[in-house]
Amino acid sequence: MGGLSLWHWLIVLVIVVLVFGTKRLKNVGQDLGEAVKGFKKGMQDDDDKPAAPAESLPSPSTPEDAATTPSASRPDDRDPPVVR
Secondary structure, rough: OOOOOHHHHHHHHHHHHHHHOHHHHHHHHHHHHHHHHHHHHEEEEEEEOOOOHHHHOOOHHHHHHHOOOOHHHHHOOOOOOOOO
């Protein structure tokens, strides 16, 4: 009761052809094929590009970066002063 048999699919196909016509369905098929080809080409273009080496990426915890941040140049206001 839940599945569609071959005859159901054939009836649906005939109705779709009658409603849209063969020329429009042909154009839709060609457009869909071109879209799939473009998608595959785009995916291959991404694979062809070499990945950036890890050495060229900036490290977030370098000493030069710590010295230039505003919080490193002034004492932290949240810590109480040390009294001896």
